[in-house]
Amino acid sequence: MNSKVGCSSEPSGCIARISARHYGYRLALLRGLLVVTLLGFPVLRVPPQQIDMDALSAEEEFRWGVRAFQNARYNEAIMSFEQSLAHRPDVPIVREWLGRAYYYSGFYEPAIDVWETLIAEGYGHNRLANRIELIRASQGVGPETAPEDRYVVSAEINGRQADQVVFQRPTSVEPLANGSFMAASYGTHEIHVFDANGVVIQTLRGGLEGFNRPFDIARDRSGRVYVSEFGADRISVLDHAGRRLFSFGGRGIGEGSFLGPQYLTLDDEEFIYVSDWGNRRVSKFDREGGFVLSFGRPRAGFSGLSRPTGLVYLDGYVYVADAGNQAIFVFDTSGNYVRSIRELGLTRPESLSAYTGGRLLVANGSEIVLLDPERETVRRDFDLDQPPSKITSVQVDANGNIITADFDADKIMVLSPMSSLYAGLDVRIDRVNSDNHPEVLLEISVRDRSGRSQLGLGTPNFVITEDAGGILQGPEVIFAGHERSPVEAAVVVERHSSMAAYSNEIRRVTEDLLGTLGSNARSFVVGGEEAPGIVAARSESNSDKARAAAGGDYHESAAVDRALRLAVGSLIDSPAPRELVLLTDGAAKEDRFSSFGLQETLQYLHVNDVRFSVVYLESGIAVAELEYLVEETGGRSVYAFEAAGLAPFVDHMLARRTGRYVLRYVSAKDTEFGRRYIPLEIEVAHLRRTGRDETGYFAPLRF
Structure with a gap:
């Protein structure tokens, strides 16, 4: 150890x-x-x-x-x-x-x-x-932005910059998990990828065939990109790098054909739904482009779609905006009409997207509307600098901002909660590594004031100052938590005497969990004995880790908080996403948090950005204290032998992105052979928000 x-x-x-x-x-x-x-x-x-x-x-x-x-x-x-x-x-x-x-x-x-x-x-x-x-x-992961908070414009990206046309007539924006977003440029037949600062970092033109009036963009869990091409009456499928894989559809009125495909959405099983403007219907396809069904024609109790536009899948239903009927219609995934939402001032509903609390963001002509489909109420909490011409897309990005596309004004706008602009960013310098001074590594975390990680930042967002001296511009970003990287995973095995009968299950579950994580994680195992310790290091094989997890001594004491603190202490060696998984039978134990306390354990997890999850070895169990830690850190709890296996549980672990960055710069300060304390300050700026933190360091002693 x-x-x-x-x-x-x-x-x-x-x-x-x-x-x-x-x-x-x-x-x-x-x-x-x-x-x-x-x-x-x-x-x-x-x-x-x-x-x-x-x-x-x-x-x-x-x-x-x-x-x-x-x-x-x-x-x-x-x-x-x-x-x-x-x-x-x-x-x-x-x-x-x-x-x-x-x-x-x-x-x-x-x-x-x-x-x-x-x-x-x-x-x-x-x-x-x-x-x-x-x-x-602070309250664990951080509360959602209050629904009454107003959104204001924090950035505008114009299609024409200087004498260059960057994009023209944007129809759609699609946020990405790393803080960037894609945008369809209908007028220039392109799709652009913008970073979190609104700078184009990639342009897709559709290969040899090219795009013909790209309209909407959607992505599945594997990273595939689906593009509706209004001019070509087809859906093109791209790989995660933007290379065309295949297309489906074609011009026509028959099933599986299109006359002006527009908006796209995917359901939980990754079936694709396409709104077809000319055929006045919605068509459903599998992920390989196979036609499944269509709906929207008149039937008993339903007059039919007139001008179907935006659509979104939410909680088992497909919501379809209809500009002709000035309404939103609700269908199940088999295309059965359920109900309509009308008379809420929706004059030209276009794009629909999911928002928090089961609500929908609606692009309604020149305004944005927040719709509660259950209560059938709307809020208009979005202040635009000037009335836009025609909003065709509105989406929430990974940082909690709202991105909109204004088709006629040739611009993309970013809106942020007003309170976040006034409050600024929460910036923390967590660690300074000066072992190779004058090279200095700075590990920082950036969140908004509600606790949401801020993703996609780069060199232009950071300014470093040492000892109140000159500004050190342009630190190199050598690690960013928004990019996919192997996670750091600790498996803690509760070693109360009640767990002694589960040694076979512990071994099986540990091997299954680590095997599913595969090369996407660097893992180790902690035994939750009275004197907890690391029983299997990162370098050991999964089978050895599983054997170590199942072995060891069992005790009457159940003070698991000591083992959790030990695990966190080893996880923070790395800036990578940190995951802690507890294996337990879920039996009632009063002394799980007798050494440090439940709240102190949560605070230790939270301040060090560790997400806590639980795997129960018995079904139907939910320990209140453990579930509290799970909820407050954003983890999950699962029964070890669910029919779906541990794959969904692992997917949740691997999908995590954090606002943690490691910056590298070269110091110009004399350390006086390691005896001088060097004050350090960093300022982070993004979308009219700033935040700063101060710390200091000593370089190693040198003689």
Whole structure:
């Protein structure tokens, strides 16, 4: 077991290591003075009785505490900062760092107490007050934007930029999981991919055949892209890289043919629905283009579609906008008419898309409407700088913004919640790696004030300043949590005596889980004994991990919180998405969180961006405490032997994207052989929102 894991679970075990480290540090300090002398720098000769040993010890402890913190050894950092303050209790920066170490250890209240005392003394008011406000407001993953919050324009992308036509007559936007989005340029027969800053990063033209009036875009879970071509009366299917695979449809009035296909949607089984303007119907196809059925013709109790436009699948039903009837019609997936939604001021409904809480975003002529289909009520909470001409698409992107396409005005608009523009971004510098100074690596996380990760940021969004000096422009982004990468996964096996009878099931489930994850995860196994430990490292085979998970000793104590903290301590070695899975029988146990407490465990998971999930070995079980952690961190709980297997559970793990970034830059600061504390600040700007954070670091000692 490495020292970091041991310190995360056994604070007392850190003391001996710290003492030994401090002895080595003092020896290194003397050697450093000798090196300075040999290099020709003057050495101040001070009589021994005039040396302030308290100041020297305080600085030594502070330096070690900062280095321990930057290596995610938070317990060691806390003890070093406390020892530094024992020598010099009046140093504000050490107290601020102590609060930071409490915070990252999941102990929010001690952190707030330290920071509020500093604020009362006139130190770091705005910075610390902002962090306290965010802690107080945090609720697990973060609440959804309140429905009454108004949206305002935060960015506009014009089709004509300078003397160049970038796009013309945009008909559709399709958000991507990494914060970027696709847009169909009807007028130039192209599809563009824009990054989160609105810059074109890829253009698709449909290969040798080309696109003919591309209208709408949809994607399935595998990354396939479906494009409706209004001019060619067909649907083209592209792979995830934009290469054409095949097309289906063709001009005609027969089943499976089109006369002006427009909008697309996919259901849970990935059947494709196409609104056919000329044939006044909706057609359903399988993912290979095989025709299944069509609907929308008149029948008893239903007068038929007139001008079908937008459509969306939601909760088992297909909603179809009809501009001719000024209504939205609801069908089941077999094409049976269910009901209509009328008389809500929908004069020209076009695009439909899913919003939170079972609601729909509707592009209604020159406005955006939020529709509650159950209550049949609408809200108009979208302020546009000027009335648009004709909105043909409205979608929610991965960052919680709303993207719209204005067909006649040749522009794409991004709208953001008004409260988020005023509140700004929540930016945290989590770790600084200066081991190879002057190269410095900065691990940061970026969220909005409700806790939603901000995805798709790049070099232009970051500005770094060291020691209040010159701005270091253009840090290199070497890791971005919005790009697909192997996840870090910890499997924790509860080792209460009630689990002893499940050794075969534990082995089978662990091997199945890790096998389904495959090369998409770096995993290890933690045994939840009285003294928890890593029983199978990342380097071991899945079969060895499964055997280790099923082995070990079982005890009457069920204090699983110690094992969870140990697992988190090892997960944070990497900036990759962090997943923690607990295997349990779900039996009633009162002491699961007796060592650290349920709320402190949640806070430790949350501040370190770890998602918690549960696999139950018995069906029909739901432990309230565990389900609370699952819900608040965005995880899932599942019965191990569901008919569908663990594949959907694993898919949820692998689909995760985070707002975590690692930036690399070259420092111009003199570290004074590793003894100088270098303050550091970062500012992040995106869509009229900014956020900043401050920290500092020591480079390694060099002699």
